[in-house]
Amino acid sequence: MRLIPSLLFVAPLSFPNLGLAQCHGWQQRVEYTMVVRLDTESHLYTGTTGLNYRNNSPDTLKEVFFHLYPNAFRPGSEMDVRSRTILDPDDRVGARIAELTPEQQGHLKVLELRQDGRPAVLVHMGTVLKVSLPKPVLPGRSTTFRFTFEGQVPVQVRRSGRNNAEQVAYSMTQWYPKLAEYDERGWHAYPYVGREFHGVWGDFDVTLDLDSAFTVASTGVLQNPQEIGHGYPTGGKPLKRPMGDRLRWHFAAKNVHDFAWAADRAYIHTTEQVPGGPLLHFFRKDIPELEATWNELPGYMVRSFQFMDRNFGKYPWPQYSFVQGGDGGMEYPMLTLILGNRRLGSLVGLSVHESVHSWYYGVLASNEGRFPWMDEGFTEYASSKVMQELFPRPEDPHAGSINGYLSLVASGKHEPPSIHADHFLTNRGYGSTAYSFGEMFIHQLGGVVGEKVLADGLLRYFDVCKFKHPEPVDFERVMEKQSGVELDWYFDQWINTTRTLDYGIRAVLSVDGELQVELERHGDQLMPVDVMIELEDGSAKHYHIPLSLERGARDPGSESFTFVTLEPWQWTDPTYTFTLPLSVARVEAIVLDPKHRTADVDPENNRVDLPPGAQGFIRP
Ligand SMILES: [Zn+2]
Known part of the structure; x- marks a missing residue:
């Protein structure tokens, strides 16, 4: 097939009225x-x-x-x-x-x-x-x-x-x-x-009456701190403790969909202000083992909230509490309960994950029962970005999600992600689908629409769907509008089926002095394909093959690298061939999915290395 200049495939970016009925x-x-x-x-x-x-x-x-x-x-x-x-x-x-x-x-x-x-x-x-x-x-x-x-x-x-x-x-x-x-x-x-x-969604006004020896951490904002004390900031007013052995803690929370609290006699309570954001509260048991890690936690959490506000949308409530309690870690409105006795990295990682839920469980609040991957998946995706910011590492922060999904597929416990959370046949199938598949699904979408378009789309999704319990179709529509490409095929196939993805390189040939590459789709899942050609001088060229069902292609400016868009791959075709004005002798390697953004179940056939002087390659 002929190479088509990428400009012909610039998808029209549309910015329709945000007030259109969307989400519920x-x-x-x-x-x-x-x-x-x-x-x-x-x-x-x-x-x-x-x-x-x-x-x-x-x-x-x-x-x-x-x-x-x-x-x-x-x-x-x-x-x-x-x-x-x-x-x-x-x-x-x-x-x-x-x-x-x-x-x-x-x-x-x-x-x-x-x-x-x-x-x-x-x-x-x-x-x-x-x-x-x-x-x-x-x-x-x-x-x-x-x-x-x-x-x-x-x-x-x-x-x-x-x-x-x-x-x-x-x-x-x-x-x-x-x-x-x-x-x-x-x-x-x-x-x-x-x-x-x-x-x-609604407002909660809750008065908790209990033994005055207990400190309470709760959803909402304490309304009577000058009576309570217990580490709560009183705004400079002196404490007016009522007599008696009981205290009535009065909390109010606006625009939340649940109300949780915890109480203990030995909580130490500290606070840390996020500049321009919420007041963070920390509640942990008064035991020496926790001191060092919990003293470091507030600094990390301030940075985490600031990063989330910039990249994923503005946290809307006046405070957030990190509370030792529960089992493992669990998200609630304006609050998380976590097991607190852990290494610093684990404490920070868990605290990031649970507080990032505030954006997806708290503000967007998709029905987690019907769409468990929407809550955990978005949370994992954003948490991986936050952790990359806090602890920079050379590896792709989302690589784990692809590995987790591939391991689920290999386990044979993979079920369609659209199943209700309660009805997965195994805990493994449910867990890997909600967390790994969910994050992988968003990460992989970045390869379809482009990283920058995905990032803008995630902010827009938060804005358009906040406080509306969005469903998959709502996210799909936002990303379609943001990218200008059709995404029905992506959402339908990946969410409702267990089909797997496998593209491979079938042949690399020299035809009339030009490079001809034949690709093959082995799996039943459909995706656009990214190809990188490594040349003998150490340089690399990137090509993008859109899927015909996209009715367009990702924008050339949507990635941090330059690429050339080829003709679309007609979705019914099992193979695809393209020709480039390049001598095969100059080619060192051809690589599919060079950025590792797809959940290809067989990466073995994604790369062909040509030895010096080779005239071509045909996969046996
Ligand atoms: Zn979670």
Whole structure:
């Protein structure tokens, strides 16, 4: 085929109206006011909730659903059975729920619920509560639920609970009756099996009443620091501690979709201001082993927030807390719970990952159950960039994601990434898909649209879809508009199938004194192809072969290197041949995917080295 000057393939960059309906057109809305009393002797808690619910959907709602996550921590629960019967059990759970005694179990029950003063019919179904409403909620109308609830904090098995592995007293996550989200796909009241979360945007006003010996770290901003102390900045006002052995901690959080907190008697609490950004809070146990690493953490986290603000969008809340608690690390609005006793690199890496979730879990908040790769994948992608900034290394920061995905494919546990998080057949398949595939999918897209276009597109995606629970198609549309190329084929094939990618070099020939290269597609996945030709003088030339389905090609200015765009590869063709006005004798090597941006399952056939004087090469 003939070489076509790249200018002919400059894709028209379009900048349409950002106000066009994109992401979800409407969002439900909640306003919680909760007063909660925790008895730190019995680990029982009671609460009263006033919950204002605005139905912005076009549908009349005759029932609503709540999550009652603590009920998962009872023998025989869906999480218990799932954890014991999945092919590759998670060691953190295994049979531990089945062995909990009544005093160690969790439970959460709504005692009475009134809708605008009238009692509703409640059906408790494990981790889900169904509420039949006495008065349907019409489109565009609000209603108020008032209810009391009682719960028991379980011994920590997974994420939430009391007495975690590092003796943090309370990790209070997914602990209250939490209204399920409703959208165009209906209700999302998934029974909890230990995986993902999803919630309704809104404002939380929460008062926590507990023993005054405890320090509380929480979602939201403390409203009464001059009463509380405990390391909270009082804005220069003197402390006015009320008498008594209990304290009422009053927190308020705006525009979040969940509310989490932790409490311990031995927390040391420090703060660090991100210039032009949020106030960072740090809560760790007062033990010597943690001192050195946790003293270094704030400096790294300030840089991490600044890097994220510049490159991925502005963090919108006034504060963020790094809290020792939970198991491993887990993200919550304005807060993360992490196991804190680890090497500095691991502490920083985990803290970066969990706080970067604020952008994808916190602000964009794709439905993690339906699209687990969108939360973990974007988070991993951005975290890799942050870690490269904090700890520069020569390797590509995203190489691990390709390796992780390829190892998943080799394991035979690969399932379509579009499967609901709860329904993957193995923990391995779910984990590698959410994290490695997710990051790889975005990294690989950089090769399709160009690195610079991807970076601009990610900022635009954050801006267009923030606080809207975007789905894959929303990201696809943003990247199509940013790049000017069609991406249906990329999203459809990679998200909905387990097909694999393998392009190879079949032949390198001299034809009428010119270099002729034949490429072959061995796998069923489709991609544009990057080719590098290394010449005997040490220089290299880059070529890009777009896929016909793109109806365009990445912009010549979209990469940090120059390249020439060849004619598109018609997607139905198993082979592709191109000719360049180059003598074969000048060619040292031909390399496919030289930047290692594709998840090619067989890189062996991606390179051909020509010995000096060779007249060509044909793969046997
Ligand atoms: Zn994560």
